[in-house]
Amino acid sequence: MKLKSLKTPLLAIAAVxxxxxxxxxxxxxxxxxxxxxxxxxxxxxxxxxVYTKYIVARLANKEKVIKASEHWEDEKALVLPAxxxxxxxxxxxxxxxxxxxxxxxxxxxxxxxxxxTDAEREGLEFIEANPSEVFYTEETLGGKxxxxxxxxxxxxxxxxITCHNEHKDSPKTDFEIGDxxxxxxxRIPL
Amino acid sequence: xxxxxxxxxxxxxxxxxxxxxxYLAYGLWGEDxxxxxxxxxxxxxxxxxxxxxxxxxHGDGFEDENAVQKMCTDCHGDELKLANDSHPVKKFNDPxxxxxxxxxxxxxxxxxxxxxxxxxxxVMGVTLADDFCVLCHEEVGEERASHKDLSFDGCSxxxxxxxxxxxxLYEDFLVKHADAxxxxxxxxxxxRDYQRVYLQQGKTFAEALSAxxxxxxxxxxxxxxxxxxxxxxxxxxxxxxxxCHQSPWQDKPTxxxxxxxxxxxxxxxxxxxxxxxxxxxxxxxxxxxARQPMKSDSHDTSLNCGSxxxxxxxxTRYAAVEACQGCHDDEHSNNYQQxxxxxxxxxxxxxxxxxxxxxxxxxxxxxxxxxxxxxxxxIRVQHNQNANLRPNxxxxxxxxxxxxxxxxxxxxxxxxxxxxxxFSGKPRQHVESVEWxxxxxxxxxxxx
Numbered sequence: 001m002k003l004k005s006l007k008t009p010l011l012a013i014a015a016v017x018x019x020x021x022x023x024x025x026x027x028x029x030x031x032x033x034x035x036x037x038x039x040x041x042x043x044x045x046x047x048x049x050v051y052t053k054y055i056v057a058r059l060a061n062k063e064k065v066i067k068a069s070e071h072w073e074d075e076k077a078l079v080l081p082a083x084x085x086x087x088x089x090x091x092x093x094x095x096x097x098x099x100x101x102x103x104x105x106x107x108x109x110x111x112x113x114x115x116x117t118d119a120e121r122e123g124l125e126f127i128e129a130n131p132s133e134v135f136y137t138e139e140t141l142g143g144k145x146x147x148x149x150x151x152x153x154x155x156x157x158x159x160x161i162t163c164h165n166e167h168k169d170s171p172k173t174d175f176e177i178g179d180x181x182x183x184x185x186x187r188i189p190l
Numbered sequence: 191x192x193x194x195x196x197x198x199x200x201x202x203x204x205x206x207x208x209x210x211x212x213y214l215a216y217g218l219w220g221e222d223x224x225x226x227x228x229x230x231x232x233x234x235x236x237x238x239x240x241x242x243x244x245x246x247x248h249g250d251g252f253e254d255e256n257a258v259q260k261m262c263t264d265c266h267g268d269e270l271k272l273a274n275d276s277h278p279v280k281k282f283n284d285p286x287x288x289x290x291x292x293x294x295x296x297x298x299x300x301x302x303x304x305x306x307x308x309x310x311x312x313v314m315g316v317t318l319a320d321d322f323c324v325l326c327h328e329e330v331g332e333e334r335a336s337h338k339d340l341s342f343d344g345c346s347x348x349x350x351x352x353x354x355x356x357x358x359l360y361e362d363f364l365v366k367h368a369d370a371x372x373x374x375x376x377x378x379x380x381x382r383d384y385q386r387v388y389l390q391q392g393k394t395f396a397e398a399l400s401a402x403x404x405x406x407x408x409x410x411x412x413x414x415x416x417x418x419x420x421x422x423x424x425x426x427x428x429x430x431x432x433x434c435h436q437s438p439w440q441d442k443p444t445x446x447x448x449x450x451x452x453x454x455x456x457x458x459x460x461x462x463x464x465x466x467x468x469x470x471x472x473x474x475x476x477x478x479x480a481r482q483p484m485k486s487d488s489h490d491t492s493l494n495c496g497s498x499x500x501x502x503x504x505x506t507r508y509a510a511v512e513a514c515q516g517c518h519d520d521e522h523s524n525n526y527q528q529x530x531x532x533x534x535x536x537x538x539x540x541x542x543x544x545x546x547x548x549x550x551x552x553x554x555x556x557x558x559x560x561x562x563x564x565x566x567x568x569i570r571v572q573h574n575q576n577a578n579l580r581p582n583x584x585x586x587x588x589x590x591x592x593x594x595x596x597x598x599x600x601x602x603x604x605x606x607x608x609x610x611x612x613f614s615g616k617p618r619q620h621v622e623s624v625e626w627x628x629x630x631x632x633x634x635x636x637x638x
Contacts, residue, residue, distance in 0.1 A: 074363065090280040090281060091280070116289070142289075
């Protein structure tokens with residue numbers, strides 16, 4: 001019994017010591033959340049731009065050899081760039097809790113992608129007013145603290161603009177190339 | 191004197207305690223299923239058959255909700271992926287949904303499907319109130335004029351939406367298939383095409399066998415068996431007696447033998463109501479233990495491959511109607527023979543109509559559908575009879591729309607009376623979802 005009663009505080013001390021060590025390590029040389037978010041975004045943005053310009057815009061819009069469709073399975077078509085992005089974020093969310101990301105907008109086609117948290121609302125306002133800047137903040141969601149970054153998401157090709165302007169669920173129908181259409185939100189638990 | 195009495199009482203108490211402990215231990219770890227005494231209450235209609243295999247849902251250690259979730263996913267995960275689940279767990283892992291999860295934690299199946307609570311278990315094993323959609327979609331009335339005054343308890347009950355599977359109900363699908371005729375000009379079902387794929391792969395068929403070729407030990411003693419086997423698909427495919435009875439000879443080959451050649455069929459069988467007990471290593475299901483009405487003379491039948499396929503005839507026509515009717519005694523089953531579908535079945539049997547125009551019990555409940563096998567797409571029989579009944583709108587794309595329009599199919603499947611009379615007549619109510627969807631597209635076009 002004595003041994004058992006000692007075990008719990010000992011484990012707790014060990015856990016705190018380990019956590020403290022991790023904290024020191026991060027402070028000493030680990031990746032800062034902002035740098036990690038920026039790096040993640042750079043990859044996301046590059047991959048999606050490549051898919052949008054060199055796959056969808058080229059094959060569906062320019063060469064017209066295949067369609068791109070929201071219902072890509074039923075239509076035997078390419079997934080839309082925004083869907084490709086969301087599918088990736090959902091796949092990450094299946095087995096990883098080191099970060100999460102997604103697309104949000106003031107004019108979402110799916111209303112579930114409207115701003116949900118105060119940070120998202122504030123961030124969308126910020127990037128709309130400052131299209132070349134990134135919004136960084138911290139927020140607490142479900143009792144956990146997160147570093148949250150919101151990157152402006154700009155319409156880069158005609159396909160983005162046309163699809164959003166013509167979609168029956170789109171609240172905005174006058175997007176132009178270069179407009180901030182929404183934002184990429186990245187969260188890293190602290 | 192008093193001391194002796196005390197000893198006797200203590201002795202009796204100890205004896206009773208040991209007897210009770212022994213009884214309970216045997217109930218838990220004995221040779222048979224776990225004793226019902228351990229059930230908190232009866233399971234839902236989906237799980238009652240395996241409710242005494244506690245580990246099937248609780249895992250080995252009765253751990254936390256994540257362990258239970260894993261067990262749910264182990265059995266239902268693939269099916270949900272195939273259904274293009276509208277609310278997959280991965281959508282809710284994002285921390286931005288934290289507030290919503292406080293209201294309804296959609297990351298866990300048990301949030302909506304609690305077990306052992308029969309008093310509040312309803313259709314599809316859902317244990318939430320009927321209007322649960324309102325918890326996240328309160329604003330839908332503002333977004334869709336057609337939904338403005340609708341009550342939230344009708345979202346799924348009216349035949350318009352499902353929580354998981356909306357493959358036949360999503361808006362653009364409704365629009366795309368809005369104009370079809372109630373019955374297609376050529377109402378034909380797909381046929382199995384394993385032979386085509388087999389030949390495409392450059393394989394050759396074994397030579398068909400006849401009675402003279404039989405290599406069984408006892409084939410001379412039973413002429414009926416010889417006749418059945420000689421005319422069977424097994425004989426045509428070159429499967430001799432020893433193919434199933436093995437060597438050394440087994441009088442009654444088990445399903446493991448069928449599984450050696452019919453893996454896909456077996457996977458379906460053990461995933462459905464007929465074989466789910468086998469999947470949990472419980473005794474085979476008997477009609478006696480079913481919650482649906484079953485014919486009394488079938489009660490003690492054990493359900494295995496042979497119950498429907500008659501081991502020596504393996505006649506798929508028998509398996510498609512007579513086998514079902516041998517056990518099922520509900521209104522829908524009993525009214526089949528008065529239905530137009532049955533007339534089509536009879537016409538095909540008599541040779542006056544094409545085989546693929548026939549509609550048997552199996553055409554709808556164990557349908558021939560496109561399935562993936564070894565990277566190939568094949569038309570095979572889905573042997574999980576429940577795969578397209580959870581909920582019944584799953585049947586629309588796989589089965590109904592082969593012959594009927596989408597709107598007609600939605601109406602028919604939402605009409606309780608029509609389900610009971612086995613589709614004799616037309617739907618007496620109309621689900622307006624197709625009109626609403628097309629109207630919205632037209633209104634949107636007018637705006638431009």
